[in-house]
Amino acid sequence: GAGVSQSPSNKVTEKGKDVELRCDPISGHTALYWYRQSLGQGLEFLIYFQGNSAPDKSGLPSDRFSAERTGGSVSTLTIQRTQQEDSAVYLCASSLEGQGRTDTQYFGPGTRLTVL
């Protein structure tokens, strides 16, 4: 089957604008994760979904960041009022199960966000 897909692959936006990043996990995977990869910080965990619920949002860097998942499938990461420090590659991953287990996470190609 298809792997994890993300869109857009690249996004350039102006400071202060809102952006939406989309992730389509592997079919049948109930767990979905968002990570951020930036030069200074490496790979950081942002948020985890089990089904449509996000048990832990503590990785989100500020209240400008939010995420939702619908139908246990597609997830959207929204960044409001973007700042230059939000520039990074946003990676999505999915795994078969998340709760109480450590299934292998498979990653999408990422969305490269540039805030001017």
Place this chain on the structure above:
Amino acid sequence: AQKVTQAQTEISVVEKEDVTLDCVYETRDTTYYLFWYKQPPSGELVFLIRRNSFDEQNEISGRYSWNFQKSTSSFNFTITASQVVDSAVYFCALSVVGYSGYSTLTFGKGTMLLVSP
């Protein structure tokens, strides 16, 4: 808290050389999982291997091999007879099931491997 250290920031080798990428981890959990991922220039993280803390057997897959030693908290990755296509950033990662009941990956900073023809 979990921590993964990849001390080698960048390694350059010539094709056909063997190369070992080091990974040292820290965790207080007795049950954990270790992973290696490859990130080629295209950007996608590609899963290579997963190992649980109770299985210290070394593993070989083609030109790739992994050496897991709990005594030194290391999970090193060796590429034998490297090829130009092996050029990528390689990440070691650690995962435990936390108090919240789910697990996330803690990544090292990555090692950039450059293989020249």
